[in-house]
Amino acid sequence: MDEVEFWDLIALAEGSADETAVHRIWLGLRVREPDEILGFEDRLAEVLHRLDLRVIAKQRWRDVSEPSWLPRIPGISEDGFLYARCSAVLQGPGMVARILAEPRAFKRRWDVRAEELLYVGPQAYEAVTGRAWDYRYETPVSYETGSNPAGGWS
Structure with missing residues (x-):
């Protein structure tokens, strides 16, 4: 899938990470071929x-569910950082480009419910094919925190 098609599907969420928004992406995938x-x-x-x-992970960010008076803590957790990245993706290509150009742009509140974005593809695949998702399927690169060799992880 090319970038344009991908971002068109992401745009269906309208920048939100709630269940309804992610479901709209699922609906967009549901009519696609496996x-x-x-x-x-x-x-x-x-x-x-x-x-x-x-x-980017070192930026001080917090989940939207946390009170605004709590101090922002860098690198909350590996999973938290992954879910915050999902939330950034749901904001669209402009936000992703902005963060990559200026990592301090990640210093904000993210909705970690965006974790659901990780499951929308497998759920759509199961709906389309009638077969269980093979969780051994490997994408060309890993999205797990710390897996980018150019990411400055030690």
Whole structure:
């Protein structure tokens, strides 16, 4: 799946990470061929991998569910950083480009419910094919925190 198609699907969420927004992406994938759904998974992994930079992870951010008076803590957790990156992806290509150009742009409140973005492809694949998702499927790159060799991780 090319970048334009990927971002068109992401735009269906309208920048939100709530269940309804992510469901709209699922609906957009539900009418695609299985290979296109796998392409979505590959592209999502690639975008998340690009954002997997230690300099971004070190920014002080917090989940939107946390009170605003709590201090922002850098690098809350590996999973938290992954879910915050998912939230950034749901904001669209402009936000991803802004963060990559200026990592301090990540210093904000993110909705970690965006974790659901990681499951929308497998769920759509199962709906389209009638077969269980093979969780051994490997994208060309990993989106797990610390997996980007150019990310400055030690």
